[in-house]
Amino acid sequence: MIWLLCIGAAAARGEVRVQDYQDRLVSLPKPAARIVALAPHVVENLYAAGAGDKIVGVVEYSDFPAAARHKARVGGHSAVSLEAIVALAPDLVIAWAAGTSSALVQRLLDLGITVYLDDPRRLADVARSLRDFGTLAGTASVSEPRARNYLRQLDTLRTQFVDKKPVTVLYQVWHEPLQTLNGKHIITDVIELCGGRNVFDDAVSLAPKISLEAVFQRNPDVIIASGMGTARPAWLDHWRRWPELRAVRNNHLYVVPADNIQRHTLRILSGARQMCAHLAAVRSAERR
The missing domain is CATH 3.40.50.1980 (Nitrogenase molybdenum iron protein domain)
Structure with a gap:
């Protein structure tokens, strides 16, 4: 009950909270307005979640949708620039746990930058990421129906090949x-x-x-x-x-x-x- 009251109070203040893929609580005082995405799939899912206009920095090979190609680059898969990220003054960085250096993540955290660690390993996780991104960016009205539609299509496929x-x-x-x-x-x-x-x-x-x-x-x-x-x-x-x-x-x-x-x-x-x-x-x- 106390937990529910805390969540309700946070919502009333405009706070947003989610658990990332490493079970870390990620919270912001209000939905993110400046997001740096450190993997091409994160960029694509942010656009799908309705948060493309909030992206201020991406990594190499972030080429879908086409609008992503015009975002500022902060590095590539093996070499991301901490200085370039900090210069963009993000209120949220979304990193790929399996593809982003843990040392870089720790440096960002040490600088007080909020980091969400994304690491989808199962098909249903795509919907989870969409929902989390929608919550963090304040675009759940877009992300939620898209996540539900994705899961419906996934279930349809699963029933076709189960036996x-x-x-x-x-x-x-x-x-x-x-x-x-x-x-x-x-x-x-x-x-x-x-x-x-x-x-x-x-x-x-x-x-x-x-x-x-x-x-x-x-x-x-x-x-x-x-x-x-x-x-x-x-x-x-x-x-x-x-x-x-x-x-x-x-x-x-x-x-x-x-x-x-x-x-x-x-x-x-x-x-x-x-x-x-x-x-x-x-x-x-x-x-x-």
Whole structure:
């Protein structure tokens, strides 16, 4: 009861409060008016939450929607400038826990800058991020219906593939070095949504480098690549050198454009539908 009274008092004063992905209480005396976003997917989700006009700084590759390309840059994935962030006088920084240096986050906190740590690992987390961003920016009237619509579409997809025959999947991020994603990455949730099983779900690191021998040992039914941009990466067809692999022998080498599946945004539903269609093609071929 006391907790409810505190929340009510905070709302009356215009305060906003949410728990971030590391269970930290993030609070502001009023909705954020100047936000720095330290990952492209955070930028995209802020726009989806109705808070695009509150963004004052972004990182490299923040290119969706088009308006994001005109925001001030504060660095890239591996080198974010603390000085550039401070110069923008943000009242909120939204960082990606899996992709932002913990030392940078601590420096921001030491300077008294409020930081929200975003770290979506499951498909439902996209809706959570939208809702949190809407609360922090005071745009819940936009973020809430979009989050609900996203979850409705997600539930519809889930019911379509819940009882399908499992398909083993190698999701290939890159070719040199050969790289995939483990079971803690959101793309594994996409694979499982479609009735698939990530053959490297037990890998220790989030984006492990793997050997050709390990792929042969696990012998996936299908290889799905992302690469860069929307074009089919030429290196996907390098697998044809090894027809003894089940995926190669049956010509199950497919592509899902990276931006549709590797960004933790509303667009991941488009990538999920493409993933599900590829796994359905594998099942259909097995029935012939």
